[in-house]
Amino acid sequence: MGGRWKDVFLVAFGQKKMFKNVIPAVLHFLIYAAFLITQIEFIEIFIDGIFGSHRILAPFLGGFYTFMVGSIEVLSLLAFFATVAFLWRRNLLKLPRFTKTELDGWPRLDANFILFGEILLIAGIFAMNGADLVLQERLPDLYHSTGVLPVSKLLSFDFFSAMDTPTLQVLERIGWWSHVLVVFGFILYLPNSKHLHIFLAFPNVYFSKKTPRGEMANMPDIMNEVRSMLGLQGQEVTETVSDVLPVFGASDVKDLTGKNIMDAYSCTECGRCTAVCPANLTGKKLSPRKIMMDVRDRATEVVRYEALKNRAAAADNATDEAHKGDGKNLFNYISREEIRACTTCNACVEACPVLIDPLDIILQMRRYEVLTESVTAEAWTPMFTSLENQGCVWQVPQERTDWIKEQ
Amino acid sequence: MAELAAAGEQPEVLYWVGCAGSFDARAQKVARSFCALLDKAGISYAILGNEEKCTGDPARRAGNEFVFQMLALQNIEVLNLSQVTNIVATCPHCFNTLKNEYPALGGNYEVMHHTQYLQKLFSEGRLSVSGGAFKGIKITYHDSCYLGRVNGDYEAPRALIETLDADLIELKRSRSNGLCCGAGGAQMFKEDEVGDKRINEERVEEVLSVGAEVVGANCPWCITMLTDGLKAREKQDNVMVYDISELILRNI
Numbered sequence: 001m002g003g004r005w006k007d008v009f010l011v012a013f014g015q016k017k018m019f020k021n022v023i024p025a026v027l028h029f030l031i032y033a034a035f036l037i038t039q040i041e042f043i044e045i046f047i048d049g050i051f052g053s054h055r056i057l058a059p060f061l062g063g064f065y066t067f068m069v070g071s072i073e074v075l076s077l078l079a080f081f082a083t084v085a086f087l088w089r090r091n092l093l094k095l096p097r098f099t100k101t102e103l104d105g106w107p108r109l110d111a112n113f114i115l116f117g118e119i120l121l122i123a124g125i126f127a128m129n130g131a132d133l134v135l136q137e138r139l140p141d142l143y144h145s146t147g148v149l150p151v152s153k154l155l156s157f158d159f160f161s162a163m164d165t166p167t168l169q170v171l172e173r174i175g176w177w178s179h180v181l182v183v184f185g186f187i188l189y190l191p192n193s194k195h196l197h198i199f200l201a202f203p204n205v206y207f208s209k210k211t212p213r214g215e216m217a218n219m220p221d222i223m224n225e226v227r228s229m230l231g232l233q234g235q236e237v238t239e240t241v242s243d244v245l246p247v248f249g250a251s252d253v254k255d256l257t258g259k260n261i262m263d264a265y266s267c268t269e270c271g272r273c274t275a276v277c278p279a280n281l282t283g284k285k286l287s288p289r290k291i292m293m294d295v296r297d298r299a300t301e302v303v304r305y306e307a308l309k310n311r312a313a314a315a316d317n318a319t320d321e322a323h324k325g326d327g328k329n330l331f332n333y334i335s336r337e338e339i340r341a342c343t344t345c346n347a348c349v350e351a352c353p354v355l356i357d358p359l360d361i362i363l364q365m366r367r368y369e370v371l372t373e374s375v376t377a378e379a380w381t382p383m384f385t386s387l388e389n390q391g392c393v394w395q396v397p398q399e400r401t402d403w404i405k406e407q
Numbered sequence: 408m409a410e411l412a413a414a415g416e417q418p419e420v421l422y423w424v425g426c427a428g429s430f431d432a433r434a435q436k437v438a439r440s441f442c443a444l445l446d447k448a449g450i451s452y453a454i455l456g457n458e459e460k461c462t463g464d465p466a467r468r469a470g471n472e473f474v475f476q477m478l479a480l481q482n483i484e485v486l487n488l489s490q491v492t493n494i495v496a497t498c499p500h501c502f503n504t505l506k507n508e509y510p511a512l513g514g515n516y517e518v519m520h521h522t523q524y525l526q527k528l529f530s531e532g533r534l535s536v537s538g539g540a541f542k543g544i545k546i547t548y549h550d551s552c553y554l555g556r557v558n559g560d561y562e563a564p565r566a567l568i569e570t571l572d573a574d575l576i577e578l579k580r581s582r583s584n585g586l587c588c589g590a591g592g593a594q595m596f597k598e599d600e601v602g603d604k605r606i607n608e609e610r611v612e613e614v615l616s617v618g619a620e621v622v623g624a625n626c627p628w629c630i631t632m633l634t635d636g637l638k639a640r641e642k643q644d645n646v647m648v649y650d651i652s653e654l655i656l657r658n659i
Contacts, residue, residue, distance in 0.1 A: 020584075214503040214557040218511040219472045226476040232484060278587040283603030326642065341600040344468050344592030345552040350583050366470030379597035380469050387474050391460030392479070393426045393596060401456045403428065403435040404442075 001180030004206050007355070012205040017353040021272075024089070027082040031118065034079035035198075037072050038125070042183055048182060055132075066147025073129060073151040077329045080122045087115050097271030107269055110193050121182045128175030130156040131168040138165055197268035198359035201354040204266040207259055208355035214347060218361060219248065222371075233234040252329040253299045256361060263356040273348035273358060279341040286341040288348035288358035294333035295361060300328075330365065338375045339365045408453040410491045418453040420524070421486075423496040423505065426461050427627030433495075433634070434627035437650040441497050441521055444656055448533040452495075458485045462504040465593035476512070478505070483514035493517045495524040497652070499553035499626045500591070506558070508637050520554050522564040522625050522651055529570065535573075540658045541573035547619035548575065548651075549610070549633060550585035551626035563623050567651050571589045571658055576617045588636075590628035611636030614646060 010016045015032070018025040044057045058065050082098050090111060103111075130152040135143040158169060190196050250256050273288035280287050305326045327351050342362045349357050370376050376384075386395045411418055422442070428433035445452050460482055463475035486494075494516050496502040506518035519527070530535040548568055553561050561582045568575050582584040589599070589606025599605055610634060614622055624630050633648045 042442045078575075116619075124507045126505060212507040214556075215507040215511070216467055219476075222472045222510060223476050223480070225471065226480055230477070230480055230484075232480060248472065276584065276586075278589060278606045278609070279600070279602070281586075282589075282599075282606050282609050284600045285602075286600070337600050340597075341602075342592050342593075343552070343589060343594045343606065345587035347587065350556050363468065363470070366468075367472060368470075370470035371472060376469065376471070377597045380471075380593060383469070383593065384466060384471050384474050385598040387461055387463075387466050387478060391478060392430065393431075393461055393465055394429050394430060398430065399430045399457060400459060401454070402571075403424070403430070403438055 003210070004282060007208065008202055008206050011353070011355060012202045015353065017355075018141075020351075027085050030075065030078045030082040031086075034072070034075035034122075037068075037075055040068060041072050042179070043126075045176065045179060047189060048176075054142070055144055055146065055248075058146055063147065066149070069129065069146055070148075072125070073149050076122045076125050077151050079190075082120065083118045083122070084114050087112070090115070096335050097275040100271065100274060100287060100289070102287055102293055103269065103271075106195050107194065107293070110195075111269070113189075114193065116197050117182055117186060120178060122218050124175045124178035124182065126152065127171050128176070128179060130160045131163075131172035131175065133157060133164070134160045134163075135172060138168075143394065194268045197266050197354060198259070200262060200266035204259075204262050207262065209259075209357060209360075213349065217360075220368075221246070222248070240404070245372075246369035247368075249369070250361070250364035251296060251331060251368045251372070252325075253302055256364060258294065260295065260357075260361050261299055261363075263358075263361075264292050265300060266354050267292040267296065267356055268354075270353070272351040273356070276347040276351045278343055278345060278347065284337075285335065286338045286343040288362075291334060291358045291361055292356060295330065298328075298330055298333050334365065336369065336375075338362075339369075408455050408485075408489050408491070408615050409458060411453050417492075418451045420450060420495050421451050421489075421491045422452045422495045423462075423494050423498075423501050423591065424454055424459060425496060425498040425501045425627070426498060427631075428497055429459070431627060431631070433630060437497055437627060437653060440650070440656045441652045442536065444525065444528075444652055444659070447659060448528045450528075450533075455485060455489075462501045462509075464500040464504045465596060465615055467504070468509070468591070469593040470583045478484055479509060479512050479514070483509055483512055486514055486516065491516060493519075493523065494650070495521055496520045497627070497650070499551045499558070500628070503553045503557055505525055520558075520560065520563070520625065522554070522567055523560060524653060526563040526566050529567070534655075534659065536570045536572075536655075536658050538658055539572045541571040541621075541654065544571075544573045544621055545617075546571065546573040546575055546621045546623055546654075547578055547618045548581070548623045549578065549614070549616060549629055550581055551624065551629050552585065552587050552591050554625055555585050557584055562590065563583055564623065564651050567655055568623055571622075578613050578617060580613065586613065588626075588629040588632035590626075590632045594629050595631070605636070605639070607636035608633040608639055611640055611642070616640060619644060621654070622646060623651045624648060625651055 015025065015029060018028055044055065047056055048054060089095055104358065118383050129149050132143055132146065133149060133152045134157065253261060269289060271289045277286060277288055339362045344359060346359060349359055383393055386392055390396060409423060424438050428438035460478045462482065463478035466478065467475035494505055496505060496518065499520055502518055502520040507514065525534065546568060548564060550561060586609065587606060588610055622633055624633060630648050630650060634643065637643045637646055637648065
């Protein structure tokens with residue numbers, strides 16, 4: 001329990017794993033810190049909006065208010081530079097992890113959308129504060145003093161001083177409204193965006209795998225079956241006769257664990273996994289990021305399809321239809337070529353800043369191929385045969401002890 | 408092991424040879440040099456011999472849980488009947504499966520990778536170096552995924568290399584960023600999917616870029632992959648790939 005909260009604190013809150021690569025880590029941390037601290041000001045904006053007040057906290061908090069809004073200004077300015085740097089890295093620098101084909105279309109647009117939204121939000125903050133600072137001198141009864149706000153005082157005071165009072169009042173309102181609209185728009189936008197990671201990173205880290213990294217989940221049904229087949233002592237096996245063939249492994253999102261699905265929705269498509277994947281680095285189709293995006297897209301598709309189904313079923317009483325799926329599964333998204341190219345090296349698992357495990361999904365799909373469909377990579381069939389017959393990965397003519405003699 | 412057990416004796420440790428150590432000509436040499444080190448340290452050890460089977464790692468990672476369970480349960484039966492408590496393996500895949508996957512099936516042992524075991528022997532003073540056979544030689548070290556990233560041990564092999572008194576040059580991608588040789592997850596036993604190049608070639612290019620004369624490894628599959636990669640680049644005479652135990656043996 002303690003270990004899980006420690007992970008949440010260090011990995012999610014402290015972004016420990018991001019700091020493997022310092023430059024993006026610092027840039028990301030600035031935006032994150034600015035985002036967090038701006039929420040304090042948003043509480044005031046929210047209250048002001050409801051009661052028609054203006055900077056209601058300023059008279060109560062006094063010097064602390066100046067410190068708070070001042071800190072927001074400094075962090076927002078830094079976040080502005082970080083956002084510009086991110087736009088540059090993403091669109092002009094052509095970093096390999098941002099140019100992969102799985103980002104074509106909506107994912108690339110989604111990322112840029114958020115970054116532009118951030119610039120809009122920061123511009124809103126500085127329009128609001130900058131105009132306010134001048135208005136405090138001209139109309140002190142209407143605009144309560146905030147104290148000296150560092151960025152607005154140093155960088156934009158002269159700029160706003162040159163404007164007439166009605167223009168400043170309108171500008172201040174535009175800044176205020178753009179702040180409100182961007183934040184509420186962002187909340188509505190989040191569930192359909194890779195940016196859901198700002199919330200899901202925390203539970204995803206909390207629920208991350210605590211068993212040894214090298215341990216694949218055991219399959220007790222198969223273990224018991226094999227035990228009884230080998231005539232070994234141990235658990236009692238209860239014979240169950242069923243017409244339904246058992247399904248092992250995962251062919252669709254419903255076969256995956258809840259954590260696998262949360263992983264998929266926690267993914268912000270940064271591509272640190274794909275950038276270190278040996279298969280991807282050498283030009284194979286496998287990309288751990290694409291695995292996560294595919295699982296998420298398929299999960300969303302299943303939920304939408306079932307909602308439609310249920311509505312139709314409720315209207316028409318068409319119950320037979322309701323049992324059928326949409327005729328698709330994860331293999332429509334993820335090819336066999338992709339899952340078979342994985343070396344299980346765990347580089348993707350190690351790389352993920354929010355402890356997503358793409359490998360677990362790949363291995364569950366491999367299990368489905370072999371155990372449920374009885375298909376596999378061509379060269380793995382003779383390996384399985386040797387293992388079954390001789391207990392060795394190769395077909396071997398010698399004794400297992402011959403190596404001792406050949407001195 | 409069966410003979411010792413029948414005589415009521417318990418060896419200090421069971422050496423898990425693995426399929427590579429048992430049958431692959433290159434890995435057999437590693438197995439013999441590791442045994443030579445155990446002899447030098449005066450360790451009483453045993454092997455399972457013909458009762459040893461593949462741990463099941465490649466079957467499980469290729470998706471064949473059925474074959475994995477068959478192998479694992481038979482191995483566990485033999486190990487438990489022989490009352491084995493301590494195991495050392497020269498293959499990090501065997502090591503990982505024995506250590507992390509057998510407990511769920513009823514097999515609980517103290518399992519060490521041979522680099523960890525050798526480091527222990529050094530720290531206990533049961534092994535010590537004499538010659539500076541590698542003085543001035545440029546050695547690089549390739550982290551195996553299953554000892555390094557998967558089981559978190561980056562230090563034991565490096566501590567052993569330190570005893571060689573050689574110049575250790577780290578690869579660009581090392582420790583938790585180490586690049587796979589391309590063999591894991593049963594890739595060793597099939598052809599690569601279509602791509603630009605093989606993973607071992609990518610890794611070997613990195614080895615060549617640091618100008619090392621010797622690559623120290625700790626896994627039979629890594630050794631095969633790196634050696635093949637060097638051959639593909641026609642550098643097999645310029646750079647030699649050794650298991651760390653082989654390097655240690657030469658220096659004792």
